Amino acid sequence: MSDFPWLTTLGLLPLVGAVVTAYLPSEPGAALPKQLALVFSVLTLAITVGLAFDYDAGAGMQYTESHTWIEAFGAHYALGLDGLALTLVLLTALLVPVVVLASWHDADDRNTSAFFAWILALEGLAMFVFLAQDVFLFYMAFEATLIPAYFLIGSFGHGAERAHAAMKFLLYMLAGGLIMLASVVGLYAVSAANGNPTYLISELAAMGFDKETGRWLFLGFFIAFAIKAPLFPVHTWLPDTTANATPGTSVLLICVLDKIGTYGMLRFCLELFPEASKWATPAVIVIAVISIIYGALLAIVQDDMLKLIGLTSLSHFGLITLGIFVMNSNGISGAIFYMFNHGLATAVMFLVAGYLMRRSGSQLIPDHGGVEKKAPLLAGLFLVGGLGTLGLPGLSPFVSEFLVLLGGFDYHWVVGAFSVTAIVLAAIYVLRMYQRLMTGPAYAGELSDLRPREVLAVAPLVLAMVGFGFYPQPVMDIVNPAVETVMVAIDQQDDPPTVPLDWAEHAEHGDGHGGADEGHADDEQGGDHQ
Template structure:
């Protein structure tokens, strides 16, 4: 493509981030303008991708960067990247709107846009070295979003997050260097994905390279036992920050498993499948059990994602077209449902002055719209039929049963546990008589004394039992498009699957695993030449 659309797609939010940092009182308008322009460019990119044809990457841009090492500035989209790009450009303006009245807007908005820009490069990169550079670059805005704008104790959570992510990145760097050695020994060093996928890499080498990549992606995703940063981060960060981290940034982990583990190291992926499937199943059940026992609402939502990333990883490593497509669809649907759940929880905490479930009750009688939208998001998270995540989970569970009946049974257990933690949390928070404590404000009119309301998800010092307002127009505007998407993609997942299926089929064919799943026999034609 002659026009650098994908370059413009990430440069716009990056420039907007720089402008927002120095915009002062106009920071909100500058940031939202940049996010909306990025959304428009994302829509154009998706439309241009869908209007193309052929296999492989589309809208490609390739320029030599470090010729001696075979490094290129190379961008392109396939069915996997285009859906995650769409998810990213949609969620960021919603997060900014949710944070519209928060304090320290310029810094938060600037870091959010920087995270968007770097994430878009990661989802579009077709050069492994370029991917790695921006994979690590995403940690800078993420660290400041957690540590500078979180709740009490967020500094320690940000440091823990950073140490885990840097550790995973350093392990992956060894594999990135290994790819250079392999390609150089083959004749010409190159980090382009298409060039690397065509190499004949020995099975032993693939296994070592796979371990480096998978550990980094398992930290990012996250997967048991490399998950312990997740709950602390979501508990201490504000809900808008958690949306950026869990619904966008963490998707890089499962995206990388598909792009690099399956795409570049197919033999090693098949070799590692039994171990990865076990880790995924542990994540599904363990995350759900931990979520059931939580009293902090934000920590509970964070741990549900451990369970959900287990489902995504399980679908990927069953090595079936249904599992792979279901996993990609799960990434998108999880991003939408969990974003709605985090933001609704933030609006709730803003009103109640606490994130502790034990100190909330009867909110439904005071804020029925908030209760209803929270319930829809929660039921989507639990996989209710008719909502988007159900389709993803069914596809993953079918592939799990095809892989082994025991894997299917354990995955079904995760669905049952999800219903428990969602419905029990809703019952304790929203039903029953009014009680607990309430923080003033949160509604469109601000606090009772006319001052600005606290930031979303903040815990105000005041805990007087004053009236709680229901959602205002801005807050409904934040949650309404997410809720609509949960219902729409629950009934019409076809357009998303049409985009991702060709890419997943190509990856599974590249891995070369024979499918043992049930097939439908084609009846033989017994008609004779005489028509009998």
């Protein structure tokens, strides 16, 4: 493409749409704010798809923009797109129009303009987070995402405790942000001491840090990202938020904003502080495994379907974090692909659960039962989302989950053995929820099936899960070069495959595993050539 600032446009377009939408008449249920929000989000998706098709997977950072911003700090307005960022930018651009369509009537009794304006603002700020190539710019966008998220939860949530949930979410995120700020300031101090104050990621990665300094700076970033992700034990804001926010808001929080945590682990923790990341790996892997198992166990015993779906993400983010910190190609590629696939499957579950909740008036599982007899399409789409969540072969989450587990076994068989329990536990909480919600005697009340708009909203996500489940190569072509970059940054190489000694000896003498036949065939081929 040309030298046009496409990445700036990608971030500004939703923000401009947010401002325009906010100034529209705010009558409850007004159609124009919804339509305008959909137009801006679809335009953003169209630009993202265009950039993806033009993207050269083997060319590293592309569409770069860099301008001095605050010279005294060494801060730059620097944007760039590589495979890691593109994967999450694509996910964000896909999910926002889906959420707009699925949330069409969520604010009909409130300020419709403000609701859809905050959705667009969240999209634009998330784009800048994933595109930022300057730590200071990243931090500013990271903190700014809290503003629309807070209002979407507190002002437009449906739960009785939405104000409490919004405040709890905000306090957790601000605490993480303040801890990270200490490390951001530390980066300035270290770079200034070296004679060149800078926040450019490329320059900081080349600088290197002494062992003690690097470990302290790493901890500031990692704690903030662990809260954001979330991981055990800093996850307690998660179930309260998903239980009180609208399903569409939960999709934006869990499937987009929470990915900032795992994205930051790759972009900052591993690439800027490789020594500290290796030092912390044993502890992080323990935390990840606990999150995998604990989140799944909490989900099994939940009666609130929105809270249950939220807690499954604690387990899934444990798997993603595990894939990152096992520090091998299988684990890291699986983790990046998992971030994308988790967004698809979890979004389907949240949105279809929201459809059911609006029809029945309850989000409690025991208040339902027999839904599939009156709303088979709703039940079927919910099942597809659930099967994606539990990693059914043929759906794209299976591919990423398999790679992460393979990376776990490559790291150590004990880690792999504990992590693989996620498959069994996921089957329990998904199938048990489906059985309680959808099967049994027909639902007692009135219950209509999905309308065309509701099906249209989730159809792209289902198609993507099926398509990338059978043919994940297009995404993996984007992901794999990014994995190679991370592996170089942390100075890691995959262990070569090993062959048992007794097998190798038999093969060498041509008396095992077909060795004699192969040797005989080689002799015959040699005779023919002679």
